[in-house]
Amino acid sequence: xxxxxxxxxxxxLRAPQENHxxxxxxxxxEVGSLVDQNVELRAQYEYDCRGRSLVDLxxxxxxxxxxxxxxxxxxxxxxxxxxxxxAGLIFLAGHQPQLSHPGVWLKNFVLDHLxxxxxxxxxxxxxxxxxxxxxxxRVPGGSVSRPSVEAIPYDRVAPVxxxxxxxxxxxxxxxxxxxxxxxxxxxxVPHPLIxxxxxxxxxxxxxxxxxxxxxxxARHRLxxxxxxxxxxxxxxxxxxxxxxxxxxxxxxxxxxxxxAVYNQTVREYRQVHRIRSTAHPVPDLAADDDWLEAPxxxxxxxxxxxxxxxxxxxxxxxxxxxxxALEIDLPLHAGGDAxxxxxxxxxxxxxxxxxxxxxxxxxxxxxxxxxxLFLHGIGGAKxxxxxxxxxxxxxxxxxxxxxxxxxxxxxxxERQPVNVEQSRALRQELRRLTYHPERFxxxxxxxxxxxxxxxxxxxxxxxxWIRIPQTLQNARRRCRAIRQINESLQCxxxxxxxxxxxxxxxxxxxxxxxxxxxxxxYAFCLYPEETxxxxxxxxxxxxx
Numbered sequence: 242x243x244x245x246x247x248x249x250x251x252x253x254l255r256a257p258q259e260n261h262x263x264x265x266x267x268x269x270x271e272v273g274s275l276v277d278q279n280v281e282l283r284a285q286y287e288y289d290c291r292g293r294s295l296v297d298l299x300x301x302x303x304x305x306x307x308x309x310x311x312x313x314x315x316x317x318x319x320x321x322x323x324x325x326x327x328a329g330l331i332f333l334a335g336h337q338p339q340l341s342h343p344g345v346w347l348k349n350f351v352l353d354h355l356x357x358x359x360x361x362x363x364x365x366x367x368x369x370x371x372x373x374x375x376x377x378x379r380v381p382g383g384s385v386s387r388p389s390v391e392a393i394p395y396d397r398v399a400p401v402x403x404x405x406x407x408x409x410x411x412x413x414x415x416x417x418x419x420x421x422x423x424x425x426x427x428x429x430v431p432h433p434l435i436x437x438x439x440x441x442x443x444x445x446x447x448x449x450x451x452x453x454x455x456x457x458x459a460r461h462r463l464x465x466x467x468x469x470x471x472x473x474x475x476x477x478x479x480x481x482x483x484x485x486x487x488x489x490x491x492x493x494x495x496x497x498x499x500x501a502v503y504n505q506t507v508r509e510y511r512q513v514h515r516i517r518s519t520a521h522p523v524p525d526l527a528a529d530d531d532w533l534e535a536p537x538x539x540x541x542x543x544x545x546x547x548x549x550x551x552x553x554x555x556x557x558x559x560x561x562x563x564x565x566a567l568e569i570d571l572p573l574h575a576g577g578d579a580x581x582x583x584x585x586x587x588x589x590x591x592x593x594x595x596x597x598x599x600x601x602x603x604x605x606x607x608x609x610x611x612x613x614l615f616l617h618g619i620g621g622a623k624x625x626x627x628x629x630x631x632x633x634x635x636x637x638x639x640x641x642x643x644x645x646x647x648x649x650x651x652x653x654x655e656r657q658p659v660n661v662e663q664s665r666a667l668r669q670e671l672r673r674l675t676y677h678p679e680r681f682x683x684x685x686x687x688x689x690x691x692x693x694x695x696x697x698x699x700x701x702x703x704x705x706w707i708r709i710p711q712t713l714q715n716a717r718r719r720c721r722a723i724r725q726i727n728e729s730l731q732c733x734x735x736x737x738x739x740x741x742x743x744x745x746x747x748x749x750x751x752x753x754x755x756x757x758x759x760x761x762x763y764a765f766c767l768y769p770e771e772t773x774x775x776x777x778x779x780x781x782x783x784x785x
Contacts, residue, residue, distance in 0.1 A: 249506070249513050249630050256344065256619045256761070260651040261776060264619070265644070269784045272355060272614065272644060276330065279613050279641040286609075288636050290491045292578025295636075299610045302484035303327040306611055309482070310364050310472035317445060317458045318465055320472065325362040332356045333612035335366030335476070335603070338404050338453035340378055340764040343650040343773065345618060346460070347780065351646050352616050353469045354781055361614070363471040366607065367457045369404035370476055370538055370597035372547055376452075378418075378764055381757055382425040385654060386750070388757040393421050396452060403538070404453030405477045405595070406545035409446060416443060426767055429654050429758070434773065435766040438463055467774075479606075480597050486586040488606060489537065489596060490579035493559050493571065496533050496552050499635055500526045503536065503601075506630045522624045523601060532562065536602045539563050542593035550596060561596075569594070601628050608632075608641050615643040648780065649761040653772045659755045660748065667745040674738050678730035679703065681737055696733050699726050 257264050267275065288295040304327035314320045325331075334352045336345055349365055356363035377394040395418040397411040409415050419439025426433050441459035449455060454475075461473050479485055492499055504525045511521070519525065526534040532551040539550040539561070548563040557574040559582070561567075569589065573582040586596065598606060605628050608615045617625060622645040632640040674681055679700045703726040706719055731738075765773065 247630070247633050249509050249626055251513050252623075252626060254619050254623050254645070256647050257649045258761070260649060260759075261779070263646075263648045263780060263783070265646050265784060266622075267642075267644065269355065269644070273359060275642050275644070276359060276361075276614050280330070282639055282641055283609075283613070286638055288638060290487060290579075291494060291582075292580065293487055295610070298484050298487060300327065302482065302610050303331060303612075305482045305484060306331070306364065306474065306479065307362060307472070309478055310474040313474050313478065314461070314472045317448065318462055321470070325472075330356075330359060330361035330614070331612045332359070332361045332363045332614045332616065333366060333607050334363075334616040335368050335607065336618075337371045338367045338369055338457035338475075339373075340456060340766060342762045343765045343768065343776075344648045344761060346765040347648050347650075347777065348616055348618060348646055349464055349471060350467075350469060350777055350781070351784070353464075353471050354784070355614070355616070355644075356471070364612070365461075365471050365473050366479065366603075367404075367453065367473055367475045368603065369453050370480070370547075370599075370603075372401050372403050373399075373407045373452065374401065378422065379762075380422050380425045380767065381429055381652070381760075381763065382427075384428060385758070386657060386754060388429065388754050390757055391425060393418065393425060400546065402545040403477075403540065403547050403597070404451075405475065405597075406540070406542070407452045408450045409452050409455070412446075415446065419443075422767070430652060430767060430769055432769050433767050434463075434770050437770065438766045476603060477595070477597060479611075480595075481590050483583060483587060484610070485598075485606065486583045487579055488610070489598075490571070490573060490582040490586065492602075493535060493552050493561070493582075494573050494579065495635075496535055496559075497554070499536075500528075500533050502635045503631065506627055506634060509630070510627050522627055523599070529564065532564065535561075536599050538597045538599060539567065540595055540597075541567065542595075547597075567594070600624065601631065604628055605631060608643060609636070609638070613641075615641075617643050617645050619645070619647045648776075650768065650773070650776050651759055651761065652763060652767065653769060654758050656755055656758050657751050659751045661752065664745065664748045664752060667741055667748060671738065671741050671745070674731075674734050674741070676727060678727055678734045682730070682733045696730060699729055702726055 283299060284296065286295045290298050307325040307327050311320055311325065332352055332355055334348050352363045352365065376396040376398065377392040379390050380393050381388050381390050383389045394414060396409055396415055399410050419435050422435045423433055438459060441462050442455050445455040445458045457473065464471065507523060507525060526536065528534065529551065532553050535550045535552050537550040538547045540547045548565060551562050551564050553560045553562070557572060559571045559573045561569045561571060571582045571585050573579060601624065604615065604621060604625055608628070609632060622643070625643060629640040632638050682696050703723055706722050709715065709719060711719055
């Protein structure tokens with residue numbers, strides 16, 4: 242099939258579940274050849290981006306990325322003296338600036354390891370265009386036998402806005418967070434990393450009141466203290482650059498075609514993966530009369546609520562709108578270059594209007610233009626099957642390959658042994674006691690309980706009803722009679738039922754406790770430093 246009609250390939254991707262388990266695809270000893278292929282592909286890309294070749298745009302975007310990332314990182318961290326060569330290798334990863342679990346955090350260490358190994362500059366994108374949906378952290382506490390989880394807030398609830406715009410609302414709550422978390426988790430983890438990490442967060446909060454920046458910059462400072470040599474940059478600053486504005490202008494000019502390819506690809510993904518929800522992996526791009534939804538968010542400093550961006554095409558103008566109060570004209574048409582439109586997009590930034598990439602476009606831009614290797618987690622790797630198809634079908638290009646990495650680290654708590662099969666067997670036996678009590682008659686129960694009738698007579702009566710063939714006429718009476726006999730026989734199996742229920746309660750409590758303690762989604766700062774360092778050393782040794 243042609244590049245534009247290649248089908249989406251089904252990949253069954255699942256996060257590792259066992260403690261200390263890792264998923265890497267492809268094996269990291271193949272990264273060198275993968276990167277060579279990506280570099281060769283990028284040099285051969287032939288795509289006209291409204292008067293700029295994609296190769297030239299990539300060269301400018303890479304230089305801008307390294308310069309901006311160094312400036313940003315130097316605001317809070319020592320970045321050394323080497324500027325980085327935009328013609329050299331650039332390795333990328335990215336995530337929201339939130340308190341992520343170890344499987345996400347470990348990506349940054351693997352990114353650093355791969356960059357050192359292959360002589361690349363490593364850059365982590367802080368995806369601050371995502372909204373802050375929760376300002377609390379799930380923290381386990383209690384005992385090993387009776388653990389529980391409590392959501393501890395680090396800031397008060399506020400209107401939902403992107404990380405880029407979210408300020409710290411409650412300084413007292415924010416400053417007390419580390420102490421409260423450490424006290425809560427102490428019975429299970431005596432010295433969690435939060436004791437080191439949160440003072441760094443508070444230091445950053447005295448420099449900036451941006452919530453996401455405080456969390457991400459402190460996390461990066463912790464990484465550099467451990468020897469990591471990566472750069473960081475918020476995705477918002479990437480979107481403000483002229484190369485990205487040129488790219489955005491091209492997509493806006495070609496929006497009718499892009500939207501058709503995008504929606505077809507997303508729907509095919511749902512079909513291939515048997516997904517019913519129209520929200521996954523992402524919603525379709527909508528149409529409202531002659532307004533077409535673009536793959537961007539828009540908001541402003543005056544109104545930081547993130548909204549979908551729509552565009553309407555008229556002769557030599559593309560009008561942008563959030564379908565609320567914002568409406569902007571871009572001088573842009575299908576046959577011309579994007580120079581004037583790019584100037585207008587850059588001008589909008591000075592007026593506080595912010596146009597940001599959505600998920601698929603973020604990684605598409607990073608993989609196609611900015612870097613030579615992108616390191617994905619499980620979620621990103623799943624969704625980038627759509628990105629691969631978009632690169633092929635819309636741009637007519639072979640997509641660069643990426644590396645998938647994910648890991649699971651449990652809290653270092655000695656958990657009680659649990660047996661899921663035992664719980665299932667106990668429930669099955671309790672069910673048999675309900676529907677076949679005659680098989681488990683305990684005549685000793687009659688010593689303490691006044692039992693109506695003789696069990697032998699009841700059992701014989703039940704067998705008699707069972708031997709009678711069921712018909713439409715007798716079905717209800719037959720069922721009721723058997724059920725009444727089963728209920729009458731329950732007193733003869735009472736002792737056995739009570740013992741089984743006690744066993745099931747103990748097993749259920751153990752399973753619930755294990756479910757709490759074995760979660761892979763607790764934030765990295767809840768783990769002891771030595772546990773994380775030990776796993777990291779083992780991991781880097783395994784993948785070296």
